[in-house]
Amino acid sequence: MMTRQPLRCKIGPSILNSDLSQLYVESQRLLDNGADYLHLDVMDGHFVPNLTFGHPIVKCLRNKIKTAFFETHMMVSNPEQWIEPMADAGVNLYTFHIEPVKEIPKTCRKIREAGMKVGLALKPATGIEDVRQFIDLADVILIMTVEPGFGGQKFMKDMMPKVQWLRHNYPLLDVGVDGGVGPNTITACAEAGANMIVSGTAVINSRDQRSVIAGLREVVESSIHKCNV
Numbered sequence: 403m404m405t406r407q408p409l410r411c412k413i414g415p416s417i418l419n420s421d422l423s424q425l426y427v428e429s430q431r432l433l434d435n436g437a438d439y440l441h442l443d444v445m446d447g448h449f450v451p452n453l454t455f456g457h458p459i460v461k462c463l464r465n466k467i468k469t470a471f472f473e474t475h476m477m478v479s480n481p482e483q484w485i486e487p488m489a490d491a492g493v494n495l496y497t498f499h500i501e502p503v504k505e506i507p508k509t510c511r512k513i514r515e516a517g518m519k520v521g522l523a524l525k526p527a528t529g530i531e532d533v534r535q536f537i538d539l540a541d542v543i544l545i546m547t548v549e550p551g552f553g554g555q556k557f558m559k560d561m562m563p564k565v566q567w568l569r570h571n572y573p574l575l576d577v578g579v580d581g582g583v584g585p586n587t588i589t590a591c592a593e594a595g596a597n598m599i600v601s602g603t604a605v606i607n608s609r610d611q612r613s614v615i616a617g618l619r620e621v622v623e624s625s626i627h628k629c630n631v
């Protein structure tokens with residue numbers, strides 16, 4: 403059983419819909435505007451019908467941004483393949499989808515041995531029962547609130563019972579939501595118990611990233627204290 407710290411709100415903007423030709427500038431701007439970490443969407447064109455970037459780009463970004471916490475959200479069909487290269491690239495949290503993985507405990511162990519934290523992500527159709535037995539192996543459970551693959555989709559409020567179940571049964575677990583999360587949907591996420599907030603277009607497209615990030619944080623922090631009592 404993992405020892406867990408008091409729950410904190412962490413806002414991790416997704417860079418997926420940013421100007422990827424300016425990845426460093428876009429990432430640094432998010433951090434300067436109050437992001438707690440960066441959520442880097444890695445897609446291989448197989449697990450999801452889209453392609454982004456891999457460890458060479460992450461490594462270049464790490465060379466420019468030395469200290470920020472990097473999560474890679476591995477939307478790939480063989481997450482085990484990229485553990486070592488991503489660790490070498492300076493990734494802190496390696497979040498992979500459980501759906502294509504046969505030996506989840508082995509993959510979690512390899513991620514930890516490589517020096518990274520473990521995140522387990524669930525597609526909308528994947529139920530809590532599929533991850534339940536692995537929760538103690540993970541630092542973060544990431545509930546997808548859109549079908550993975552693209553930014554700018556509509557938030558799926560019907561995913562909130564998964565978040566509620568996790569928060570109820572694991573009061574100090576880091577529970578993330580990802581997809582369509584922004585000022586209009588954050589209350590549902592916060593009330594369900596999410597504390598790791600991945601928000602892409604709502605932050606990236608805003609003229610005032612700082613106030614959007616601060617607003618998301620305020621809503622989550624107003625719910626979070628109930629979990630730390």
Ligand SMILES: O=C(CO)[C@H](O)[C@H](O)COP(=O)(O)O
Nearest residue numbers: 416550551553554582602603
């Ligand atoms: O994982 C993702 C898509 O697969 C993205 O992180 C997610 O969609 C965030 O973007 P937005 O807030 O625009 O929905």
